[in-house]
Amino acid sequence: MAEESVTFTLPDLGEGLVEATVLEWQVGVGDTVGRNDPLVEVETTKSAVVIPSPKAGRIAELHAREEEVVPVGAPLVTFVVTVSDDAPQAGIVGKVPAEERPTRRVRLKPPAD
Amino acid sequence: MTELIDRTGTETQEAPVVELSMQQAVNRALRVLLAEDPDVLVFGEDVGTLGGVFRVTDGLQKEFGDRRVFDTPLAESAIMGMAVGLAMNGWRPVPELQFDGFAYPAIDQIVNQVARMNYRTRGAAPMPITLRLPSFGGIQAPEHHGESLEAIFAHTPGLKVVAPSDPGDAYTLLLQAVRSDDPVVYMEPKARYWERRPVQLREPDEPIGTSRIVRPGRHATLVAWGAMVHRCVQAAELAAEDGVELEVLDLRWLKPIDAEGLAASVARTRRAVVVHEAPLTAGLGAEVSALVTENCFRDLAAPVQRVTGFDVPYPAGPLEPQYLPTIDRILLAVQRTLEF
């Protein structure tokens, strides 16, 4: 098992919004959070939303203070996540094929020549 | 291509052997290319910040900056259109389309612009573009993520097409493709991305369009490319237990096809079985079969056999093992040539 740090940036909140104000962190450095747990409350000119955590992991760093205005795409939080060494790399669509010993049913007869 | 030969001439020492997966080998090649030529640009969906869905471009943006390695919108047609414009302005674009099935939205740019611009401008606007296209099946992915488009590209005049089968070739062939001034579709077999192998990081020293004998044999030639090379080697290992020695020829380049190398192998073994993932009808197996027949008619002991996917849309993940050529289907085809 290995640890990997992953930084989550402020996602595109839609409606052409380019920034948001951090209202209140729902987590602190060192907290362990589950995927989809409330992460941070932000406010845009259109609405106030609670952004759920995209990862399960430990909070390593919060990149914005409360009341700070953060542009879309700027770092918001860094997680430390545990990855199993033999796990397929993140992001793949589908399954990493297992290397199995090849088997067969067909038997061949060598040609006479 | 003289530049390439000069470079090869300076390679006097044997390249070191390292253990790499194909993902890592392609990544190494991209590093070499970005470092040696400031005109090389790597771009596509998620290739920058994320490092690619298959981690192939991992770390490149960090190392070379976001002006050389960058993310694009989810718009394949725009990715290839941008490559055309960049190439016309002297850049050497290496775009990635994330999955084979998503090359279809870009077909207009690839076929009508990338492939023809050099002809249309009488050589004033060459297209030194290498399209990296994670291809073929084998990872039980959803629809549009397991297609085999090589016949479409090989049928398009102006394009070169190559499909490596192992990490070492992936490294060398990508160097060759990107340094070529012609557009190349570089098809990476997704199913072979992860297996690590000892790799010699070799500079290209053979002309474009050269095949490779992966395993020598004397009773029949298995012709394959991409992930099917590995399966053919497995079939050959099992056949050897029965005393049948199968030669495995990795075609590597699907346009131009190495007709000479193909004929030389089949002239020795007198039998040929071509194996591909794409559907049977009008697949490249037909082209290989025609080339063998044209060049080796008198040597052949049996008609060329084709072992392919079926003439159906690429199936859902759980049916993939039934769709892709199996070792048994390959061996049955071999037996048909042996008994003819």
Next chain:
Amino acid sequence: MSENPADGVAIRCADLIPSSPADAVPVLLLHGFGTSFDMNWRAAGWTRALEAEGLRVLGPDLRGHGDSDKPADSGFYLPEHFVGDLTAALDRLGVERVDAVGYSMGSRLAWELALTHPERVRRVALCGFGPADAFEGVDLSDPGSGDTPFDSVFRNVAGLPGNDPAALAACARGQASRPFRAHPPLTCPVLVAAGSEDEVAAGAQELAALCGGTFVEVPGRGHANAVSSRILRQAVVEFLTS
């Protein structure tokens, strides 16, 4: 979608059943003016918080909003029309009784529902809401043109995707034609909560006192951003589960 038998207006109502349901009455969440169930409640973290308590959530898009029908005539937006939509939705879902939680205009409708159908409402939480007339000083022939707090809300929401400014203006006129009255007060348990900076909710504390209920102030928050506050969510969850 459920249809109001009186005028045929159809509304969408989300029905979220938790994976481990508690033995409790469902929670009816009524969003504010110009938003929707998803925007007001789901995005602000309420559905997850209530799901964690095992509470079933009923989330209508009020008429004129979200995915519900949006008539452009103010005659369709009287309080009794909204209440008719809600009882029709509850009937269709087979729900006898709810805890009603409102935000802003949704609080006013929660009040109306509890007042006119006391047998169907166990408790009421009124958030971002006060007894003052929200439409005071608003030019109702052209909402959004002035500088009252409501005008600013209207300007903010009129351009949101999916909103129909004509329907919203009609909704404002319909609501304004029946100003809110705090008498008679509600007799069921009531919680009133608002941001300390919320001008729209002026008088919220007095409203709580009038109903013999509790008042919770969310420090530092205004009308637009109190809804996502953890303090507000926790206060309401405690009120519903105590």
